[in-house]
Amino acid sequence: MAFEKQEIGDAVSYCGDALEVLEQLAAGAIDALIVDPPYSSGGMYRGDRMQSTGAKYVQTGTQVVRPDFAGDNRDQRAYGYWCALWLSAALKKARPGAPLCMFTDWRQLPVTTDILQAGGWMWRGVVPWDKTGAVRPALGRFASQCEYVVWGSAGPMSQDRAVGCLPGFYTYRVETKKEHITQKPVNLLLDLVKICPPGGVVADVFMGAGTTGVAAIKSGRKFIGVEIEPRYFDIACRRIENTVRQPDMLPPCEGEQATVLEAAANG
Amino acid sequence: MAFEKQEIGDAVSYCGDALEVLEQLAAGAIDALIVDPPYSSGGMYRGDRMQSTGAKYVQTGTQVVRPDFAGDNRDQRAYGYWCALWLSAALKKARPGAPLCMFTDWRQLPVTTDILQAGGWMWRGVVPWDKTGAVRPALGRFASQCEYVVWGSAGPMSQDRAVGCLPGFYTYRVETKKEHITQKPVNLLLDLVKICPPGGVVADVFMGAGTTGVAAIKSGRKFIGVEIEPRYFDIACRRIENTVRQPDMLPPCEGEQATVLEAAANG
DNA sequence: AGACTAGGTGAATCGAATT
């Protein structure tokens, strides 16, 4: 099968189905998988979830029209089976010990930890992300102001490529200008990509607006991206291209060397 | 069956098994259930989890000797069945709509949301608690610096007794002087008891060192507590007694009236 | 300073089953 493929700097992006693209990658191609799959959340009842994403995630006030996104209307069991499929496919293309980060909300959190393990990955923890501003308070209840990164690894993780310790909690305000309704802050992803050894390949098979790619490239890592919806694919490619063009590269993180992986390969 | 029973101010404490004490309470006796059950966590492998709590939750350096606590060495399935039992028993003694808060760690979080529902409660969300300082960093990993409050209610929650909106995330440093290895900060519990209408009855059937009771009494609520381990029962009673004695009662929270429940009962 | 952290890794060791 052939997909539209865009190579921009150290980023390779495919417009196609996650599962199908994953099956065409080389084994060991992925040093870290960071994904934000459609949560299939957003309603207590099946009928609520089956709406188009535009109707489901309503924005009050100014109406910003965005294309609907695909894969967000499965019920919870179908969602689980589908995730297990692409997670399993991704595992086969991941370097042994490669880390996996997967966004989810509170409602899908337990399913997510299950399907991560069903897909063959080793579950290692949960990292909350405090969205602060984006809270819808409810009288007499706790606000749901956090989303979650469920993380794990492709089997045992050795510490030999590690360059430091990462926090277990992040606070970043949701960006006001978004091109995708579930778009994550670049700064959040800039922190998360540190789980990938410097110079390694970060993969995201549900790119959306491409924030993971932006963060990977900006931090001197390589990137493989997949997005099925052509309009978001174009948006992602444009954002990655803008990142490649303006080399306001971040300074290497504390103790990070851009060539850790190459050194390991050579030595 | 008879249990040791201590009445201290507005707090009634029982030394005994949670399930057995719950079955002796009157229906509707509980306005809010806030519990910190033994997580049965503490290791990647079954053997690790089966150790005594003293050996499992290691303290480096100076050895502070604390009594082991009971019920922390079930495997995950047994943990689930056991929780479903006492949660179901508690539901029968809870006022309709009463909120439930249940502490857990990342490893037991998915089980906890399952068994909360298995016990008949309605799952409503997850509230992370950032322990900040109490982090054991690990090279190349995300630290696990959060624990979680899984919360829900005894059926539909009406908003008529609600006095305000609660945050969906808390940051409190672990207290340095603890009498129980899993003791929670008083300030955290002072925030959480706000889920209970002012003047209502907060119950905690795994008191440990009694922090929930301290927070309930300090905020002008009533309290029912249960603890199976006599040494922790004594510690809890002493801490509650100290709280009752020094009436440095907190000012009513924003919009809180100390007599909301009484007013409802009278009118 | 030094203790503290609802740990995790990996090497060494022990034990039972198999060759």
Added chain:
DNA sequence: GAATTCGATTCACCTAGTC
């Protein structure tokens, strides 16, 4: 019976922010 393998268990050591 001695050697080997595999699994389970034990133990030293690592991490960094805060008190």
